Amino acid sequence: MKIxxxxxxxxxxxxxxxxxDPYERDAPKKKEVEDALAMFxxxxxxxTEAFASKAISDVIEFAAKLKRKNLVLYPxxxxxxxxxxxxRAMTLFHYMIKEAENKSKLSVSHAPFGWNKALRLDxxxxxxxxxxxxxxSEVKGGKKVKKRVYDVSLAKKADWSGLPENDHRSxxxxxxxxxxxxxxxxxxxxxxxxxxxxxxxxxxxxxxLDEYGYQMVATxxxxxxxxxxxxxxxDHYRENMFVFDANDQEVGxxxxxxxxxxLLFKSxxxxxxxxxLRLADFDKLYRNxxxxxxxxxxxxxxxxxxxxxxxxxxDQIESEINSMIKFVNEMYGIFSLDFKAKLSTMPDSxxxxxxxxxxxxxxxxxxxxxxxxxxxxxxxxxxxxxxxIDIDVKDSMGREWQxxxxxxxxxxxxxxxxxxxxxDGKEHMPIVLHRVVYGSxxxxxxxxxxxxxxxxxxxxxxxxxxxxxxxxxxSKYAEEIYKKLREQHIRVELDISDxxxxxxxxxxxxxxxxxxxxxxxxxVEGKKISVRSRSGKQRMGISIDxxxxxxxxxxxxxxxxxxx
RNA sequence: GCCCGGGUAACUCAGUUGGUAGAGUGCCAGUUUCGUAAACUGGAAGCCGAGGGUUCAAAUCCCUCUCUGGGCUCCA
Numbered sequence: 001m002k003i004x005x006x007x008x009x010x011x012x013x014x015x016x017x018x019x020x021d022p023y024e025r026d027a028p029k030k031k032e033v034e035d036a037l038a039m040f041x042x043x044x045x046x047x048t049e050a051f052a053s054k055a056i057s058d059v060i061e062f063a064a065k066l067k068r069k070n071l072v073l074y075p076x077x078x079x080x081x082x083x084x085x086x087x088r089a090m091t092l093f094h095y096m097i098k099e100a101e102n103k104s105k106l107s108v109s110h111a112p113f114g115w116n117k118a119l120r121l122d123x124x125x126x127x128x129x130x131x132x133x134x135x136x137s138e139v140k141g142g143k144k145v146k147k148r149v150y151d152v153s154l155a156k157k158a159d160w161s162g163l164p165e166n167d168h169r170s171x172x173x174x175x176x177x178x179x180x181x182x183x184x185x186x187x188x189x190x191x192x193x194x195x196x197x198x199x200x201x202x203x204x205x206x207x208x209l210d211e212y213g214y215q216m217v218a219t220x221x222x223x224x225x226x227x228x229x230x231x232x233x234x235d236h237y238r239e240n241m242f243v244f245d246a247n248d249q250e251v252g253x254x255x256x257x258x259x260x261x262x263l264l265f266k267s268x269x270x271x272x273x274x275x276x277l278r279l280a281d282f283d284k285l286y287r288n289x290x291x292x293x294x295x296x297x298x299x300x301x302x303x304x305x306x307x308x309x310x311x312x313x314x315d316q317i318e319s320e321i322n323s324m325i326k327f328v329n330e331m332y333g334i335f336s337l338d339f340k341a342k343l344s345t346m347p348d349s350x351x352x353x354x355x356x357x358x359x360x361x362x363x364x365x366x367x368x369x370x371x372x373x374x375x376x377x378x379x380x381x382x383x384x385x386x387x388x389i390d391i392d393v394k395d396s397m398g399r400e401w402q403x404x405x406x407x408x409x410x411x412x413x414x415x416x417x418x419x420x421x422x423x424d425g426k427e428h429m430p431i432v433l434h435r436v437v438y439g440s441x442x443x444x445x446x447x448x449x450x451x452x453x454x455x456x457x458x459x460x461x462x463x464x465x466x467x468x469x470x471x472x473x474x475s476k477y478a479e480e481i482y483k484k485l486r487e488q489h490i491r492v493e494l495d496i497s498d499x500x501x502x503x504x505x506x507x508x509x510x511x512x513x514x515x516x517x518x519x520x521x522x523x524v525e526g527k528k529i530s531v532r533s534r535s536g537k538q539r540m541g542i543s544i545d546x547x548x549x550x551x552x553x554x555x556x557x558x559x560x561x562x563x564x
Numbered sequence: 565g566c567c568c569g570g571g572u573a574a575c576u577c578a579g580u581u582g583g584u585a586g587a588g589u590g591c592c593a594g595u596u597u598c599g600u601a602a603a604c605u606g607g608a609a610g611c612c613g614a615g616g617g618u619u620c621a622a623a624u625c626c627c628u629c630u631c632u633g634g635g636c637u638c639c640a
Contacts, residue, residue, distance in 0.1 A: 022617095022618090083628080084616095084627090085617070086627070087616080087618080087626085088616065088617075157631095158631060159570070159571045159632045159633085160633085161570075161577080161632090163633070169633095180632085181631095183631095233640080236640070240638090256640080258640090289638080290638065291565070292637070292638080293637080296633090299639080383640050402639085471599095498595095499598090499603085500598055502598085502602070502603090503601085505599095505600050506600095506602055510601080518599075518600070520599055521599090530599090530600090536600085536601095538600080
């Protein structure tokens with residue numbers, strides 16, 4: 001409850017029109033009171049009669065101190081953005097009037113609840129004439145902490161009804177990939193099927209990182225907020241961060257890895273021979289995005305970046321950027337995703353001299369050209385600390401989402417005082433290149449799921465093969481084949497239920513399983529298998545020993561297309 | 565955060581002027597043993613997102629909150 005209190009020479013109001021439902025009827029159109037304590041009241045969401053009583057006993061005390069005989073209660077919604085519903089607010093307001101009448105000898109009057117009123121105030125000029133108070137519990141940072149009732153409704157999934165069939169959420173429902181729960185808004189619960197895809201993407205980039213000379217590291221997800229004061233993020237980013245008290249310290253969950261990466265670099269001395277130093281990490285990040293910005297996997301509050309920071313000498317910029325572009329190009333090629341590269345140049349407000357900017361921008365542009373990547377220029381759209389290349393990919397609705405980004409940074413190394421020992425024996429500042437390739441795994445998966453419309457290539461598919469028996473007669477053989485595939489680490493499922501073959505095939509098609517192995521009398525007799533791909537093509541009567549190596553090769557080479 | 569629209573069984577959705585809930589799919593059981601996208605019968609399954617209000621009576625009307633979809637804004 002919020003109270004605004006004035007000691008007035010005179011207060012007068014006039015009713016214009018009712019504003020809420022319900023509102024107080026049968027009130028005089030116009031009224032004025034002289035030499036009164038006027039109490040403006042906003043009834044808030046969690047207010048109780050106890051708070052209301054306390055507010056009244058406090059105002060009675062003030063009236064005694066100020067020797068006022070008149071008390072005016074005036075409903076005043078504008079004091080709070082957390083208002084109680086009118087019906088209950090009115091009840092509590094009237095309760096306060098009764099309390100004031102019963103507990104004091106003051107002459108109590110009130111303005112009617114629920115009206116749009118014209119108001120005139122003449123306030124006295126002494127120190128206690130104007131006061132504000134609030135009554136409530138668990139007030140923190142000016143806001144009330146909302147508590148939920150604990151019951152089974154906590155286990156409630158987010159509502160995805162009404163989405164189009166090719167939306168990544170609809171596909172996720174069909175293939176049981178992931179879900180969101182109300183208690184962790186915009187944070188992903190990965191189901192076994194979804195996690196396989198997530199994990200395969202990770203494995204793929206790990207292979208690539210290894211190939212390109214990166215090392216993996218990991219840093220905490222939490223730190224004292226002092227860290228972001230050093231990095232300079234705190235001013236701009238604070239409202240997007242989850243910040244809280246722990247052991248009397250203000251700590252935050254990390255919304256980006258860079259400051260941690262800087263600390264890691266500072267943990268020892270480096271020689272120019274150590275550079276370029278390429279450190280990658282896949283830590284989770286937490287960003288308290290405004291509610292309206294959230295959207296499925298596209299924008300979440302807990303995300304995983306395939307992040308890397310490259311510490312390098314000035315003379316290494318060009319070759320590093322070059323290999324980075326090549327990296328991105330190769331990575332995206334395997335998914336046959338159409339992407340758009342955008343080069344953002346020096347903004348008007350920037351750090352560093354124009355020569356450095358030109359060198360950096362030229363390095364980025366040159367690398368794009370050498371790798372024959374089509375790009376457009378976003379003039380003056382770079383970060384204040386350096387130019388960048390962004391890669392945007394389209395979703396099923398044609399919206400563009402930024403995935404990969406490559407940014408040159410001269411700023412953080414300076415703030416953190418990073419150095420390496422040069423050939424000349426002196427300390428030099430390294431330049432840092434930030435880059436992500438997938439961007440956030442979550443967002444990339446959303447785009448990829450929609451791009452493939454749920455038809456994952458074998459290396460990504462949660463279930464690669466399903467073995468179907470036509471009737472009970474072939475179920476034993478089906479089990480044998482199933483075991484054989486399992487032994488070879490194929491992600492395989494067995495369906496020997498008594499459903500019809502047509503039903504089983506339909507079920508496998510809906511799940512978009514790449515291959516179904518169909519086994520009936522013919523196959524049992526000849527010790528062969530029949531393979532049907534989800535495209536509908538098939539090979540009848542081949543041997544499992546012929547099929548398995550081909551399948552394994554398709555998976556390990558991460559082929560885009562199915563063999564059938 | 566703002567504007568508009570949603571939340572009913574695990575999923576997709578009906579639910580009339582307010583009278584305490586229904587289908588299909590899936591699941592479970594039984595029948596059936598089948599050759600390339602849905603065999604048949606039966607059963608269980610619901611705090612109608614949460615809290616409050618109006619009413620004799622609320623999934624239905626009103627308010628607040630919450631989650632969610634689209635748009636705006638935001639997005640180092």
